[in-house]
Amino acid sequence: MWTSGLKIYKLMQRTKVADLLRSNEIGKTFTVKGWVRTRRGNKKVNFVALNDGSGINNLQIVVDMDQFDEALIRRITTGAALSVEGELKESLGSAQKVELHARKIEVLGDCDPEKYPLQPKKHSLEFLREIAHLRFRTNTFGAITRIRHAMIFAVHQFFNQKGFYNIHTPIITASDAEGAGEMFQVTTLDLENPPRNEENKIDYSKDFFGKPTNLTVSGQLEGELAALAMSEIYTFGPTFRAENSNTSRHLAEFWMIEPEMAFYDLNDNMDLAEEFLKYLIQYALDHCMEDLQFLSKRLQEEEKNKKASERSMELIEKLKFVLENQFVRLTYTEAINILENSKPNKKGKFQYPIQGFGTDLQSEHERYLVEKHFKKPVILTDYPKEIKAFYMKLNEDNKTVRAMDVLFPQIGEIIGGSQREEDYGKLVQRMREMNIPEEEMWWFLDTRRFGSVPHSGFGLGFERLMLFVTGMTNIRDVIPFPRTPKNAEF
RNA sequence: UCCUCAGUAGCUCAGUUGGUUAGAGCGGCGGACUGUUAAUCCGUAGGUCGUAGGUUCAAGUCCUACCUGGGGAGCCA
Numbered sequence: 001m002w003t004s005g006l007k008i009y010k011l012m013q014r015t016k017v018a019d020l021l022r023s024n025e026i027g028k029t030f031t032v033k034g035w036v037r038t039r040r041g042n043k044k045v046n047f048v049a050l051n052d053g054s055g056i057n058n059l060q061i062v063v064d065m066d067q068f069d070e071a072l073i074r075r076i077t078t079g080a081a082l083s084v085e086g087e088l089k090e091s092l093g094s095a096q097k098v099e100l101h102a103r104k105i106e107v108l109g110d111c112d113p114e115k116y117p118l119q120p121k122k123h124s125l126e127f128l129r130e131i132a133h134l135r136f137r138t139n140t141f142g143a144i145t146r147i148r149h150a151m152i153f154a155v156h157q158f159f160n161q162k163g164f165y166n167i168h169t170p171i172i173t174a175s176d177a178e179g180a181g182e183m184f185q186v187t188t189l190d191l192e193n194p195p196r197n198e199e200n201k202i203d204y205s206k207d208f209f210g211k212p213t214n215l216t217v218s219g220q221l222e223g224e225l226a227a228l229a230m231s232e233i234y235t236f237g238p239t240f241r242a243e244n245s246n247t248s249r250h251l252a253e254f255w256m257i258e259p260e261m262a263f264y265d266l267n268d269n270m271d272l273a274e275e276f277l278k279y280l281i282q283y284a285l286d287h288c289m290e291d292l293q294f295l296s297k298r299l300q301e302e303e304k305n306k307k308a309s310e311r312s313m314e315l316i317e318k319l320k321f322v323l324e325n326q327f328v329r330l331t332y333t334e335a336i337n338i339l340e341n342s343k344p345n346k347k348g349k350f351q352y353p354i355q356g357f358g359t360d361l362q363s364e365h366e367r368y369l370v371e372k373h374f375k376k377p378v379i380l381t382d383y384p385k386e387i388k389a390f391y392m393k394l395n396e397d398n399k400t401v402r403a404m405d406v407l408f409p410q411i412g413e414i415i416g417g418s419q420r421e422e423d424y425g426k427l428v429q430r431m432r433e434m435n436i437p438e439e440e441m442w443w444f445l446d447t448r449r450f451g452s453v454p455h456s457g458f459g460l461g462f463e464r465l466m467l468f469v470t471g472m473t474n475i476r477d478v479i480p481f482p483r484t485p486k487n488a489e490f
Numbered sequence: 491u492c493c494u495c496a497g498u499a500g501c502u503c504a505g506u507u508g509g510u511u512a513g514a515g516c517g518g519c520g521g522a523c524u525g526u527u528a529a530u531c532c533g534u535a536g537g538u539c540g541u542a543g544g545u546u547c548a549a550g551u552c553c554u555a556c557c558u559g560g561g562g563a564g565c566c567a
Contacts, residue, residue, distance in 0.1 A: 037528090124502070
């Protein structure tokens with residue numbers, strides 16, 4: 001799948017498996033290097049499935065048993081690393097078009113089959129999480145890893161094409177005013193014996209930065225600074241939340257994409273969010289089809305014991321469905337009306353009943369709107385100011401703010417964003433109402449004092465996008481090394 | 491953090507109202523097979539039943555605490 005397009009392989013010492021599988025250079029000699037998935041066969045002939053991560057499909061190596069030492073053959077076990085030189089031939093088998101008939105085999109790295117945890121059989125995702133250092137070697141994680149790369153690349157390509165600048169916002173921050181959740185503290189102080197001041201409080205003036213610092217929970221505020229000069233920017237960086245969240249949708253360390261655009265109002269913001277998501281999904285369909293097909297089959301296999309009504313939509317169909325349909329846009333107030341008059345609310349089926357304007361929407365409500373009522377992605381806007389962040393622009397009604405949440409089936413909130421409050425006076429007033437310390441935020445407020453303009457932005461949780469695109473159901477399976485409460489292994 | 495379910499062989503699981511020597515499939519190993527596709531067939535090894543207490547003549551099974559994992563909720567992306 002990841003091919004040069006040109007015949008670069010002829011210049012290299014080895015050929016990638018994916019390139020070879022698409023090649024029709026029958027009769028020529030190639031060298032491949034990779035890891036053994038399985039070996040099978042008889043006294044006369046053995047078949048080795050070799051994979052080097054270049055694609056979901058393995059290369060079949062045909063080994064004529066007469067031509068090789070039995071001792072060498074015995075070392076070709078699941079997980080072993082090989083270098084194989086041989087002749088490309090049309091395959092007699094039906095599962096692949098071509099195969100490599102081995103002339104020279106070198107075992108680069110042995111793999112003891114009694115100890116190697118990955119066996120040529122199905123493993124549970126939970127087990128693979130415990131051996132995350134090896135799970136790249138499975139079909140599923142190979143596919144996810146390739147798709148993840150493609151999505152990272154597509155994010156940058158999308159914004160680059162639109163003239164956005166990528167900004168590296170700080171990972172260590174002294175600002176605790178973002179209000180986006182619990183933070184991880186960063187310190188070089190001796191925790192066993194920290195320096196103390198006269199009041200016997202910890203003396204942070206002795207800390208590395210001379211004040212308390214944390215890992216960032218969002219690059220948005222710094223992103224706004226850049227946008228109010230560069231017009232359109234985006235960040236794509238790691239984000240840290242020390243929430244004790246134990247769900248299949250939360251990580252303590254995740255990657256977030258945060259575009260911030262000067263001169264965009266809320267509608268422009270929604271247009272961009274929808275175009276962005278559709279671009280990424282289209283990119284996956286255009287560049288990752290084999291991996292998507294594999295994941296689709298995997299998902300259907302996993303769900304075959306479920307009732308038909310509980311099975312998810314076929315993965316590729318689902319992705320196309322999102323591409324082909326406009327996201328539904330409605331206000332929070334309209335959503336509350338729909339929910340109040342909905343069957344589950346009237347029948348008391350909601351765990352949290354809808355109690356008019358001001359009710360914070362629970363995930364059961366969001367799921368009802370997306371999965372039952374509209375049956376397509378929904379963008380909710382204009383939430384009550386009390387349940388949203390201080391920086392969101394206040395509407396004329398003085399009750400709601402220009403927030404937007406993009407809700408996806410199964411995942412819930414995939415994007416959260418808003419038009420920002422650009423009016424200095426209104427922003428300061430909101431900060432006071434919500435007890436945000438103005439003094440610490442002087443640099444943020446300066447943008448509203450000097451040449452302030454309407455602007456907007458949003459945050460996309462990258463792993464939540466990955467959940468949607470891959471059809472995986474646990475966020476720990478779409479990031480190589482998940483960090484969650486009580487888990488920082490590897 | 492709360493609710494809920496689970497933890498038995500390398501993996502996935504079964505194990506009856508508590509009863510004597512804890513089972514299966516897959517994987518591993520040995521063998522058979524002239525082209526296999528997670529090959530097939532025959533044979534074989536492999537267990538401190540999550541940890542610590544408790545109840546009982548007797549605990550994989552019952553009770554308590556803790557640990558770990560799954561699902562759901564909250565917080566959110």
